[in-house]
Amino acid sequence: TQLLEQSPQFLSIQEGENLTVYCNSSSVFSSLQWYRQEPGEGPVLLVTVVTGGEVKKLKRLTFQFGDARKDSSLHITAAQPGDTGLYLCAGARTDSWGKFQFGAGTQVVVTP
Amino acid sequence: GAVVSQHPSRVICKSGTSVKIECRSLDFQATTMFWYRQFPKKSLMLMATSNEGSKATYEQGVEKDKFLINHASLTLSTLTVTSAHPEDSSFYICSASLSTIQETQYFGPGTRLLVL
Numbered sequence: 001t002q003l004l005e006q007s008p009q010f011l012s013i014q015e016g017e018n019l020t021v022y023c024n025s026s027s028v029f030s031s032l033q034w035y036r037q038e039p040g041e042g043p044v045l046l047v048t049v050v051t052g053g054e055v056k057k058l059k060r061l062t063f064q065f066g067d068a069r070k071d072s073s074l075h076i077t078a079a080q081p082g083d084t085g086l087y088l089c090a091g092a093r094t095d096s097w098g099k100f101q102f103g104a105g106t107q108v109v110v111t112p
Numbered sequence: 113g114a115v116v117s118q119h120p121s122r123v124i125c126k127s128g129t130s131v132k133i134e135c136r137s138l139d140f141q142a143t144t145m146f147w148y149r150q151f152p153k154k155s156l157m158l159m160a161t162s163n164e165g166s167k168a169t170y171e172q173g174v175e176k177d178k179f180l181i182n183h184a185s186l187t188l189s190t191l192t193v194t195s196a197h198p199e200d201s202s203f204y205i206c207s208a209s210l211s212t213i214q215e216t217q218y219f220g221p222g223t224r225l226l227v228l
Contacts, residue, residue, distance in 0.1 A: 040203075088155060090217075098144055104154070105154070
């Protein structure tokens with residue numbers, strides 16, 4: 001099984017601060033996705049990264065895929081209370097086509 | 113686009129009864145749908161992969177006779193929790209992959225199941 005380790009598990013910051021969430025593995029993934037999930041709802045796709053070294057920006061969110069496609073990071077600049085949620089990374093497995101391996105999730109809380 | 117719905121959003125049932133959860137892709141055809149289970153404050157655990165017109169593939173440790181999956185069309189998959197028990201109480205989420213973009217999946221809003 002291709003495992004994805006996500007860190008930190010929990011992050012509490014004040015509005016305006018920056019934060020970074022990491023997703024690491026010893027395995028290669030063909031692509032990696034980041035989601036945000038709010039309580040009682042399904043995960044919402046934020047971005048898919050496919051190419052090693054790829055950097056994608058979505059407003060204040062910056063996503064990076066490692067050169068070797070084994071790790072990824074999500075950076076939020078000037079966090080806002082609306083960024084609060086459970087952030088999940090998911091890698092498209094190469095050992096089982098079509099399936100995804102999820103990280104444990106990072107609970108982010110942004111206080112006003 | 114790429115909207116996935118689930119029904120019901122929440123259900124309460126008595127122990128021993130069966131519960132059916134529907135997952136629909138509303139604006140696209142999904143050759144593959146996935147069923148996940150999520151415990152409070154935890155990540156998603158893949159239960160099974162559902163392909164249209166064929167038997168579902170279950171992950172290790174998931175009882176196929178307990179969690180019946182049917183993928184009758186390219187837009188509908190159902191999960192039936194048979195003879196539900198309190199330990200089956202959980203948040204069940206489905207996702208669907210676009211037929212032409214296999215490495216992107218879109219999630220439904222989830223179904224909260226409470227077995228009394």
